[in-house]
Amino acid sequence: MKKLLISLITFIFIGSIPVFAAPVKIIAALPDLGSIASYIGGDKVDVISIGKNNSNPHSIEVFPSYIVKVSRADIYLKVGLSLDQWSNELIDGSRNNKILVVDCSHGISVLEKPAGKIDASLGDVHPEGNSHYWLDPSNGIIIANNVLSALEKVDPLNSSYYEKNYANFKNETENRITGWKSKMLKLSGKKIISYHSSWVYFASVFNLNIAGNVEPLPGIPPTGKHLSGLANLIKRDSISILLQESYFPDKAPEFLANQTGIKIFKFAPSCSDIKRESYFKHFDEIIDAISR
Amino acid sequence: MVRICTIPFIILLFVSVLGISNPVSAGVINPDISVIGQIISKRTDDAALEDARIPTLDLGETELVFDSYLNPYSKGLFVLTAGNEGVETEEAYINIFKGLPGGLALKGGKYRIGFGKLNPAHPHAYSFIESPRVMLAMLPGEDGFNEVGVQASVLLPTTGSWASTISADVIKGSSFHPDETKSSAGWVGRFSNSLLINDTVPLDIGTSVTQGTNNAQWKTKTMVYGADIKTKIPLSGLTNLTLQGEYFYNNSDVVFDSTTGDFDANKRKGFYAFADLKFWERWNAGSIYDQYQPMENKDLTNKTIKYFVGYSLLEETTLFRLAYEKFMPEESDTVHTLMFQMVFSMGPHKVHQF
Structure with missing residues (x-):
């Protein structure tokens, strides 16, 4: 016992x-x-x-x-x-x-931290x-x-x-x-358009300037007036890159492409899977496509 | 002797589990507060109603929701509703989800009973306007099965993506006899299973059962059995199809002689099934069919078909819904109703539960 x-x-x-x-x-x-x-x-x-x-x-x-x-x-x-x-x-x-x-x-240096009252x-x-x-x-x-x-x-x-x-x-x-960064050098300082405000960190590290978003405000669908203003901006500043997440509808980006000739780059916001090299591959795919 | 020793032990266990053995500063963090408005407009040709064929506009039920962690082990929730019948506490409960052994969770207070898939959810969270008639006809309670009770649930050990939960509730039982003041406890049991097909398609299958006393004097019982199934099939990144159905079997002892307490068994069944297609980023449309045998005459079958379309601007903050309902009671004329609902929600967005 x-x-x-x-x-x-x-x-x-x-x-x-x-x-x-x-x-x-x-x-x-x-x-x-x-x-x-x-x-x-x-x-x-x-x-x-x-x-x-x-x-x-x-x-x-x-x-x-x-x-x-x-x-x-x-x-x-x-x-x-x-x-x-x-x-x-x-x-x-x-x-x-x-x-x-x-x-x-x-430990992340957070971007776009809003100041003042949020609603x-x-x-x-x-x-x-x-x-x-x-x-x-x-x-x-x-x-x-x-x-x-x-x-x-x-x-x-x-x-x-x-x-x-x-x-x-x-x-x-x-x-x-x-x-x-070496590949992205030719785009350094250039203006781009993004659908949602997902690409702020990407733009920051590769010195891109996000001139506007397809969404007028985060999560809000684009209106005709907003798209028209965006089209004018794209034409005026000769912006050639629009970054779009794969889960957003194509209609608004296609409208902008038809109006201005801007090229749409559609990417998943995350890497394809959890394999150890996938995080790097995701950047390879994005950078190879837009810097071409 | 055993009883005397056990009670302090249970209190001590709860105190230690809840981490309230030491006083803590109050008001460190405010709870999440949401307000949900549900304006509804209707036009019906139901001759039984005073305002038949007249379009109506009603504020509907306004919900005030307080929701917060109480400590690392538990959460609390209060839902107050204000409507034409005054202010009511629709839900007020504590949920101890952590710190208990064996995947056990406890819930206590007033809450929407987890019988099937639709009843636990608030009606504004449905894809359509108003609960299916079969729910009101087959489940206890005049406006949903909502009770004061205590629930214990266990997440069973499984493999792969298979999730199984067993829950048991002891409830006050007032939904079974809403007109009586005398309380007589009831109970609820549920066994739910969920798995992922192809890593993206969930399939939920569950069974529920409840029993309570519908006549406190003669102790006659109502027993309801339910079975439910739900799946959601992604069609593209933006579109998906939800399919859901529930079957109900209600066996109630109905006293026909109040002096002797003699009763008959009134056995009835019913079901609903719906398809909800999210056909664009912010749009959905679908149809729900339900049928049931009414309490008053189980030889009849009442049927309803409803078509609905909805638009949500920013998730559940601003929702617009339009529905057409055709109610076909077997014994009387068909009733046509057109409904428009606007749901607006202030406060934190709630997570989408399947």
Whole structure:
């Protein structure tokens, strides 16, 4: 009986130490966060993304099947800045007492942080600022650092492995940014049009000037008058690039293209999947297309 | 002795779970506050109504919603409604979703009962205007199945994308006998399952059951069984099709002699099914059909078909809906109703639950 009791106590004690022979289970709100987590976590993590590359990240529907996936996870990577409020529903609904929730916006220099009173007359404005920060690859390094901190907490025995991967990611990202900036040099300082205010960080890092948005205000559909004004602006300033997210309707951009000859570049707002190279490939695709 | 020891233990457990063992500063963060207006205009040829064939305009029910985390383990929600019948607390509950063992969650207070898919949602969240008639005919309650109660639910351990939840509620039971003051408890059970087909198409299947006392004097019962199914098929990045249906079976003991308490079993069934097509970024249209055997005469079948179209400017902040309803009671004339509804919502956007 005594032996049994000692065995039981030993079993409970050992069971309470977080030893991860099994991969650390990570749920990412978007594939971009998932791809970076795959890079840092390598073969010691299992990553699932809730959002798909062409999902509108503002309004992902909460399916019970997502909740059950979160219930089995060790880490949840949130976008933060009020973009993925649906993440809170998933986390709360999962009843997962041990999950570590990571706000990946931690440490980001947030752009377009509104000053003064915020209300719906300004459209669907986020009080904490523009939340599409993953479209600046240098912010990828900050996201990676947040992922690293989380993995070190959850799986401290493999810290050196994660730190090595983080160093590689940082190095590779910095090298790639140099290459991307060189390709984008011919567009430096040029004006562009974007559909929604998703491309602010991308424009900032590659020195593009967003002259206008197809949406008159965030989340508000374009009116004829707004499009007419935008067409005049495009003609006057000879703007040649319009960036559009794949989930928005084509009608307004096509109108502008017909009126002005502006070229529409339609991209998913996120990378295609959670593979480690996907975050970089997304920038390759965007930059190759618009700098051609 | 056991009873004496158990009660303080449960209180202690709750206190520790809720993290209220130490006093904390009040008013650190205000709750989310939303106000939802639902103006409705109707024109009906229902001869039973005073304003038949006269277009009406009504403010409808205005909802005031307070919603907040109470602590890291629980959330609270208050929904007050103001309408023609005064101000009412439609919902007021605490939901403990974290800190309990085994995927358990607890909910207590007044809430819309999780029987099927439509009843737990507020009618302004439907794609169409007003609840299907079958819901009012088959479920307890005069304006939706809404009760004071306590619910325990468990997220079952499953594999893959399969999600299973079992819930059980003990309720006050006043919806089963709205005219009586004497309370007699009832209960609700639900088993819901959800999975993803092809990673993008959800399929929900559930069953629900509830029982309560419809006559406190003679303790006669009403039992309702339900089965529901829902899916949403993405057609493109901007369009999708939602298909949903629920079946109801109501078995009520109806006292026909109030002196002896003799009763008959009144067994009735009904269902609704709808298709809702989001055919453009901000537009949806669809149709809902329902039929049921009325309480008064189960040999009859009343049928309704409704067609609807909706436009939302910025999610649920500004919604416009138009609907045409053809109600075909078997025993009387067909009723045609045209409805227009404007829903406007101030405050934080709520997350879209499937």
